[in-house]
Amino acid sequence: MDRFVLTDRDKAILRFVSSVRFVMSRHVTALFFDGARACDRRLRALVDHKYLMRSKVLYGVPYLYQITTLARRLLGLNPRQDKIRIDHIEHDSLVLDALIHFMAHEELPLSAFEMEKELNRKNGFGQRCHQPDFVFIKDGKSTAVEIELTTKAKDRLEANVKSNFMKYDQQIWLIRKDNRKLLALLKSYEPKYASMNILSVEDFTDVNDFIGY
Secondary structure, eight states, rough: OOOOOOOOOHHHHHHHHHSHHHHHHOHHHHOOOOOOOHHHHHHHHHHHHHHEEOOOOOOTSOOOOEEOOOHHHHHHHHHOOOOGGGGGGGHHHHHHHHHHHHHHHOOOOOGEEEEEEHHHHHSSSSSSSOOOSSSEEEEEEEEEEEEEOOOEEEEEHHHHHHHHHHHHHHHEEEOOOOOOHHHHHHHHHHSSSSSSEEEEGGGGGSSSSOOOO
16 A cells, blocks of 8 residues: 655645634635545545544535544644534535635635634634634735624624724625625614625625625
């Protein structure tokens, strides 16, 4: 049996998977490969050699990939494994879809983005504060992106908007088209917190321009 060697791309995949709760093969294909077949073969190899693990947690949802304890040691990370929450799968998958969209739409490399987990790591081990789902930098300006599928309490929602306003040059909120209550709340904050953009989450299922409200 040939000795398995991690490539630079493998290590980049592992680093990215460590920055999110899970990935699906289509996300890895879009970010690191030219085609699904080559991606699936390499993911299988990384699973077989214990760098990734995959699980089928919900009917109708593709395999979810996470890094293993071996990969965490390789990357110098806390060995504690992230727990997949079934009620968060849709949100976390949409975060990755949005990331891929913005990479294409803004013509930016993956290195221009920081995910929520990375932002928390940089914040240290003190008291946790709100972090957006991801942030990207373009032309020296920072943009916070939030995927919000449910309506939070008004005070908490405004606190998150204010936090983004204080830290970043602009913020984008992606919400469901039919969530009129959340739309009304967010729009009520626009006069107070400049540089807000509210968009429809349904409009980025493929790489097309968003259609804003």
